[in-house]
Amino acid sequence: MTLSKTLEYVPGFFAQGEPANPQDVGGYAPHMGLLPGKTWEHVDAYIEGQQKTRGVRVKLILLLRHGEGLHNADKEKYGVQTWEAGQELQEKYIDAPVTAKGIEQSQAAGRMLQEEISRGLKIDRVVISPLDRTLHTYAEAFANSRDIPNTVVELARETLGVVPCDRRKPLAGKRIDFPFADFSEVQDEEDTWWQSDHRETEGEIEDRAQKLLDYLMHSRSESRICVVAHSGISRACFRVVGHRYYRPWNGEFVPLLVQEATA
Template sequence: MLNLIVCTLLLAIAPVRGEQSTSTSFHYRPGFFVQGDSSQVVPTTNLPRMGLVEGKTWHDVQAEIDAKQREGVEVKLIVFLRHGEGIHNVAIAQYGAAWDTVGRDPKFTDAPLTALGMQQAGAASVVLNAAVADGLHLQHVVISPLERTLRTFTIAYQNQTAGITKEPMELAREILGVFTCDKRRSISEKRMEYPEVDFSSIASNEDPWWRADHRETDAEMKVRATKLLELIFDTTTAQTVGVVSHSVFGAALLRAIGHHEYALDTATFLPLLIERVKTD
């Protein structure tokens, strides 16, 4: 029985240790959002209409998804949201290079939002409400189970929960290891704090992914981001999926789909039209 448990845990953690996935690849489809145009200098804050190109609407995005589906091509709209400002963000700016030492302090474990971060999440809610009013139809939301992303979700999506399924997923977490801000508190605590969220898909109460002696590499993060996309494409029929996550994970996701580098500010949305290409 112990061997079975160990093997199961190793299989669960394997995607974050750099094992390559060869079953599919993912590509960003340009032409709908200004953030995807590398020839332009685009602000990294929330943009009007979430960055829809002039002349394009959310209905046009849905029409593109439907047209590709009729051709047998899998396309989904991922609406990425970075969490609001956390106490660790303030500390990193305050301590600079000394964060390499300070950031290991247990007091930063699973860093929560600051008061400003909560205000930012509230502003993101206004952006989301406007997009939904204009035709954005979110059907499912994936949430990193860290405190700052869960809190950002509950604030930013406060008016949009009807008809939307929500799922915390470990794969959507921030870069793993070393710094305690990225270590998850127990799921039993989170169930008490977020009774409206179903944590049943997370296997371990404690955090088996975070290690004090290993900081996840760029290559490992890209593999993990690809694995998250595979799960989203494989396990939900939703065509428009929100992802509430983190800056470094967001950068890995962009690399995984061939999108140019785009550093999101806190509590900022980034819509990504993504096509899955099956490989032999």
């Protein structure tokens, strides 16, 4: 894997990105992982300071993994061996919805969001994967923050291909079920990204993660963006910018402070 030549993770602000911390530092870490002594005002000051004094573009990208989906629950229920032997290929998992537990996790994420907003967190825009489980998660987590504009973006999807849970249902039904979501950037009614005979490789999802990050950093004007997405695409983003390995929990926020790489 080759790191991005243009973007890099800024350490020193969030526990999830610190090499000295164990994998389980997250799991709904207090204050979304802000390190002791750090505040959201410090994050904003770094963003503004780098841009003003050095001309370096910096953004806060706040990744939120969706609440538990039906496929997550059933993989745990049946076990990995049975799941991968064919259970995961059943059509009932197409665009897998969140479970009752997933809704609770999304609501818990919403409570944490409100707590951190009260502590100074600012979010300028929400970008959402077009799968049902991310849209449901957004609906619950941002129920009290609908004033923040949102955009649904295909680049934020989970690993593409073969597995039905990652296949998108048509847009028509989603527009009805999620009338508060802005689908204007989703071009196709049917899913043209998912292939039944090819699963995205690690290199391919890293290429897509690079495109997603480039979109967030260069096509969007906002400096603080929440992305409601998935474990696979989140981990690909981590790898691309040099963040340590970290697997986000369902309903967990993982903040990334990302800047243009300097020589």
